Amino acid sequence: MKDHPATSEAIEGTSLWRDAWRRLLKNRLAVFGMVIVIVIALASIVGPTLISKTAGYSYDSIPRDSNLIKSFAPFTGAGGKFSWAHPMGTDNAGRDILARVLSGGQISLIVALIATLVSLLIGVSYGAVAGYVGGKIDDLMMRIVDVLYSLPYVIIVIVLLALLPAKTPVGQLAELFFALGAVSWLTMARIVRGQIMSLKNQEFVLAARATGVSTPNIIFRHLVPNALGPVIVYATLTIPTVMLSEAFLSFLGLGVRPPRVSWGSLAAEGAQNLAVYPWQLIFPGLTMALMLFSLNFLGDGLRDALDPQMKKG
Amino acid sequence: MGLWNARYEQVTEPGRHLTNQPMARFIIRRVVVIIPMLFIVISLTWALVRLAPGNFYSGEKKLAVGVEANLREKYGLDKPWYVQYGKVLKNIARLDFGTSLKYEGQSVNQILWRALPVSAALGVSAYIIALIVGIVAGTFSALKPYSWIDYSSMTLAMLGISIPNFVLGPLLVLLFSLTLFWFPPALWDGFPSRSLVLPALTLAAIYIAYVARLTRSGMLEIMRSDYIRTARAKGLSEGQVVMRHAMRGGLLPVVSFSGPALAFLITGTVVVEKVFALPGLGNYFINACFNRDEPLIIGIVAFIAITVLVFNLLVDIAYGFIDPRIRYA
Secondary structure, eight states, X not given: OOOOTTHHHHHHHHHHHHHXXXXXXXXXXXXXXXXXXXXXXXXXXXXXXXXXXXXXXXXXXXXXXXXXXXXXXXXXXXXXXXXXXXXXXXXXXXXXXXXXXXXXXXXXXXXXXXXXXXXXXXXXXXXXXXXXXXXXXXXXXXXXXXXXXXXXXXXXXXXXXXXXXXXXXXXXXXXXXHHHHHHSOHHHHXXXXXXXXXXXXXXXXXXXXXXXXXXXXIIIIIIHHHTHHHXXXXXXXXXHHHHHHHHHHXXXXXXXOTTSOOHHHHHHHHHHTTTTOTHHHHHHHHHHHHHHHHXXXXXXXXXXXXXXXXXXX | OOSSOTTGGGTOOTTTTOOSOOHHHHHHHHHHHHHHHHHHHHHHHHHHHHHSSSOTTXXXXXXXXXXXXXXXXXXXXXXXXXXXXXXXXXHHHTTOOOBOSSSTXXXXXXXXXXXXXXXXXXXXXXXXXXXXXXXXHHHHHHHSTTSHHHHHHHHHHHHHHHSOHHHHHHXXXXXXXXXXXXXXXXXXXXXXXXXXXXXXXXXXXXXXXXXXXXXXXXXXXXXXXXXXXXXXXXXXXXXXXXXXIIHHHHTHHHHHHHHHHXXXXXXXXXXXXXXXXXXXXHHHHHHHHHHTOHHHHHHHHHHHHHHHHHHHHHHHHHHHHHOTTOOOO
């Protein structure tokens, strides 16, 4: 960076984030969560390709040898002998559960990330507009949020997904992004509105207005970037929520449909064969629980690091 | 809010909408809001059911031309959409949801009254378990913050939030039904029975976690407040301070949670009833959606919406009685 009168300000700006980063690293549970999240995410991204390159099968390959089309326990091969081939065992069709868990992780992660992004876009715009415009419009917009809060959404989402199933796999995913994103923006809108209201009377907004910056530009280029801390914290906490919701819908057979898999649909399959082949449920279920657990700790850690005042427990 | 809203405690603004207004006016205003909301939910559901391609009769097997026409006439499906819509609204206003298409000869009301006790027993037992365990754990955590009790109960609470109930349920079955043979894996035999233990625990897990976290943060804040210092200065014992003074204020977040909790409990019962094959509302609802049993779908949605909205109103009223700072008049 060049020497520049604004440098001192720039350093101050980054040091806020660096401070938060340092606080985050001091929180052992949050660091543990972050490591686990990164490990599971990387394994899900790279794993399926790696397995198909080295072992030659993917999440939906059924073995050619008909003797292998049955559910093997973890680390067991043909004849009940020890084998490294399937560390998590296989499902009823002889498909490798490790490959299925990792592919399911890909879908679960993509759905969670994009649906969170959708909720972020709607929530931030809605909250920012309401907070900046204020007055009657703000009252009306927040009344709508209050009203939507007390509606039983899940029920409507279930009706939507059951009655209007998309035809293509991409369509199904898009439907999930939309359905999950559209119901999880309300809290984000409230948080952003509160932030904007406390910022909008500060001098830099007045300065921007005096120099003739348009209202949308003031909202999205001056106010929203300043409210980013709480937005990031809440977005991190939205990811596990959305992931859980996707799994819930897939468990009911409404989300990701075969042959594609997600953690929810794997758990549904596993639950059916629970009595005889418990590993079919245990591995996908525990992987998902571990991921959610870690994401929650990471989110709590981020909250404490970015906004010490919000710390409540 | 997500389907679950896993982090409820982030969003509570207890009493945000409760201002100083006379109680009667407050109730009337809320009731007036409930009716358009109900109208929106029902219209939305009805529109979804109508817009979806096909209908109950468009299955694998083709019906004879005359048969289908007769059935459509019998259920009024041959009329223009606004006549059908009007009829649906009129029937719901009279709390008569019509006849199920799938379960022939049974009215939706009959099915509702048969399924409701199952779901209610499940939900109420889960909520009571959650309140007792959660409040006890949360209070102990708040009284000794950053002790081993605090850390272990908060880690357990985080586990409760993170393990999905459709994973927890089968795991409990695996342990307690299929290995130890203590409880039946899937059976329904009435309200106080052993068959209810595992489903209620499965459903309660996440609410135990919420209630514990809400109690802890609420109590921590209250224990620092001035009136607790006054109570101590008066010479009250620590037990009296906690039970008589702190609890009342510290549990407010838990009270305001019970409104949303009902909506979440309904979501939870859908899964738990499926996992344990219980004949409750959630199970009927999912099956009705897959079978395209239109009257049953609309009936259950309307019933759930009414329950949730009325319950939220009751929670707001109860809130005013408990919180000394809120007065309606």
